[in-house]
Amino acid sequence: MALDEQTQQLAAKVNHEVNVALANFYGDDPKTPWDKLTEDEKHHCFVSVKVISDNPKITPSEIHEIWMKDRLEDGWRYGPVLDHVKKTSPCITNYIELSDKDKMKDHLFIAIVKAFL
8 A cells, every 4th residue: 555645754754753863862963853854855765655655565675775776866975974965875885784773774664654554
């Protein structure tokens, strides 16, 4: 069952806010709240929500590859530090090379979207 646009937006917002909370919990650099993101930044959340909504059996590894492809097409590249200005991210790597914390984010993202299905 695909999600309507309004529910996709809500699922994207919830996922982002969960990532904000996780960053705070782990002592990572603070993340920008959903309401202060640019439309371009929100777009990346929407892409993953739509993919999961259309394919609820997708694996965390597969959703990571789709996320990474979306970022690369937008000019992002691997970098040791997340930098929205330089468009670099340490998560632009193979799923198997991600930290357990970053793999957990993919699992959570899928679980949250499925909760809306």
